[in-house]
Amino acid sequence: xxxxxxxxxxxxxxxxxxxxxxxxxxxxxxxxxxxxxxxxxxxxxxxxxxxxxxxxxxxxxxxxxxxxxxxxxxxxxxxxxxxxxx
Numbered sequence: 583x584x585x586x587x588x589x590x591x592x593x594x595x596x597x598x599x600x601x602x603x604x605x606x607x608x609x610x611x612x613x614x615x616x617x618x619x620x621x622x623x624x625x626x627x628x629x630x631x632x633x634x635x636x637x638x639x640x641x642x643x644x645x646x647x648x649x650x651x652x653x654x655x656x657x658x659x660x661x662x663x664x665x666x667x668x
Contacts, residue, residue: 600625605629
């Protein structure tokens, strides 16, 4: 029978810093996790979660930019149309 497992909670800042360290370091994720005192699987999960969040942000930004460009194009084409009519 195993002992009771302890689930630690890490701050958002700690997770972000750990992932940044993993992305920028020449060390492996396993080495960085060991240095930080966490399991490598946890650091891999944090990296994946951050990647998913960044992809969602980029998609949102692309949609917003696309909509803004369409609106700007629509506004300028309307302006041109009204100038042509007069």
